[in-house]
Amino acid sequence: MNTQKVVQYIERHKLFSPDDKILVALSGGADSVALLRLLLSLGYTCEAAHCNFHLRGAESDRDEHFVRQLCLEHRVALYTVHFDTEQEAKERHISIEMAARELRYAWFEKTKEACNAAVIAVAHHRDDSVETLLLNLIRGTGINGLRGIRPRNGHIVRPLLCLDREEIVGYLESIGQSYVTDSTNLQDEYTRNKIRLNLLPLMQEINPSVKDSILKTAEHLDDAASIYNISIEKAKQRVxxxxxxxxxxxxxxxxxxxxxxxxxxxxxxxxxxxxxxxxxxxxxxxxxxxxxxxxxxxxxxxxxxxxMQEAAEQPVLEMKEYPYTPDFIIPRDKNTACLDADKLKHPLSLRLWRQGDTFVPFGMKGRKKVSDYLTDRKFSLLHKRQQWVLCCGNDIAWLVGERTDNRFRIDGKTRKALVISIAGR
CATH class of the missing domain: 3.30.465 (Uridine Diphospho-n-acetylenolpyruvylglucosamine Reductase; domain 3)
Known part of the structure; x- marks a missing residue:
């Protein structure tokens, strides 16, 4: 393998500089082992991070042991973590693959900060990019999903995207470096493995150079996506x-x-x-x-x-009772209601308004549908759905934050005033 190709790829995409410390995601598989050995041979300062997801029994522990020995042999600092991945996936109602991915990258980011590394290097290669593009195509995606794997995404860098799996394995054989094999990569249980083991070999029967063809198409789509994204952002601003x-x-x-x-x-x-x-x-x-x-x-x-987290958040109401005297000043703030306490014959309750609700708006004599009132106020549908009402028994006493009911108003016979305000407003 021509290591200069990797050097040129790193420099062309400005993945990191010679003085940067690199945190290598080290699974123990051929790809990540080749990444670590290659970066060390090129003179980069590397530390390693390994996740034990406990998904393959003794094989998971075997991988961790191999990684420890490899780092010890090459005097590379190693950080490890253990995850109960199946439990995480169950609690969050997501796939095991998704749970493992999110746990892995969140921990990598924390470890990068802890060891003061510039970037996190992962071992994706050309074949991974082809598989990702096909996977997105099968699932359905926009143009951005057909760009393949990017060389850089934030702090995540991928120095091996210029190599295919065959080149990587050949490099390890040339330096006499062993690695471990994930047995699940030899099964077609997961969609990505089905693409690797079944779909791609079939496509290569039709076109032996299909991987190169797909990657060249991805390059064209990458350029097209750059233009597309600029236009989309302008359109978003317009609408x-x-x-x-x-x-x-x-x-x-x-x-x-x-x-x-x-x-x-x-x-x-x-x-x-x-x-x-x-x-x-x-x-x-x-x-x-x-x-x-x-x-x-x-x-x-x-x-x-x-x-959905902000939808119809129930307001917190504060209530205080005052003697109604000639010097009492009735609040005029719409976030405050002032009612005749003696007219409130039933317990107060707070709920969202319902279709069919009516009330007597303050200053009026006849009933009005709450829906009509909100429409007259030009409330949007979302705003309508978030409207709360304070009820006295079955009657609405206050359209919260809007208008009180005339039946509970302060008048010449009032002795006690109940002042209700929305907390925090």
């Missing part, structure tokens, strides 16, 4: 509003669904959900789309975007 997305502005874009996908996909909405949302844009308001973290509501002129 976004403080509460979400302007439908009229979105529909003026050349590709409305694509712009919408790029806004909503980072929030966890997939292509099928975005397509469904697009179909409602010229329909009646009220349609709601949700995932675990976000809610999208089709309003009259906008798509409203709301965090």
């Amino acid at each position: 976004r509003t403080p509460e979400g997305i302007s439908i009229s502005a979105l529909m003026q874009e050349t590709a409305p669904e694509t712009v919408l996908f790029e806004i909503l996909h980072p929030l966890g909405f997939n292509a099928a959900q975005v397509r469904d949302i697009c179909r409602t844009l010229d329909g009646q308001p009220g349609k709601i789309f949700t995932n675990a973290d976000w809610r999208i509501v089709k309003d009259r002129d906008s798509l409203l975007i709301e965090s």
Whole structure:
């Protein structure tokens, strides 16, 4: 293997400088072992980090032992950590692969800071990039998912992306360096392994140079994605509003669904959900789309975007009773209600308003539907959904933060005033 190719790749992509300390993610497999040995041979200062995920029984402990011996032999500082990966995945309701990935990278970042390393070097290579592109294509992705693996992502760098698996194994054989083999890499249980063991060999029967063809296509798509992302950012600025997305502005874009996908996909909405949302844009308001973290509501002129964590947060109310005397000043702040305490014959309760609710707005005599009142106030659908009401028995005494009910107003017969305010406002 020509090590100069790796040097040129590092320099071209400015992955790190000769004086930087590098934290190497060391699993014990051929890729990571080659990465460590290669960087050491080139004169870089390296330390290593190893995760034991306890997913393969004795084999996981074997890998850790091998890594310890390798680092001891080459006088490389080693950091290790143990994870109960299956329990983590179960508690968070995610796949074991996803749990392992998130645990690994979060710990790498902490370790990088602790040892004062400049970057975290991981051993992804050309074959990994091909597999990632195909995996994203199979699952469905936008143009950014077809760029392959990037040389750098924040503090994560990938110096071996210029090499394929065959070159890496050949390098280890040439220096007489052993490594361990993850037995799960020889099984097709996981999607990525199915691509590696089944799909790619079939594609190579059709085109022996298919890996090179895919990577060249990824390079073209990388350039196209750079131009695309600039245009998308400008489009996002044109269509976004403080509460979400302007439908009229979105529909003026050349590709409305694509712009919408790029806004909503980072929030966890997939292509099928975005397509469904697009179909409602010229329909009646009220349609709601949700995932675990976000809610999208089709309003009259906008798509409203709301965090589920912030949705309808119950206000904390503070109540104080005062004698009603001639010098008592009734608060005029809309976040404060002042009611006749003696008119409150039933216990007070707080809830979100419901369809069919009515009240007698302060200063009026007749009943009005809460829904009509909120519409007259030009509340958005999300704003409406977050409206709380303070009830006295079955009657609404206060549309919280908006208007009190005339039936509970202070008048000439009032003896005690109950002042209710929203805490923190």
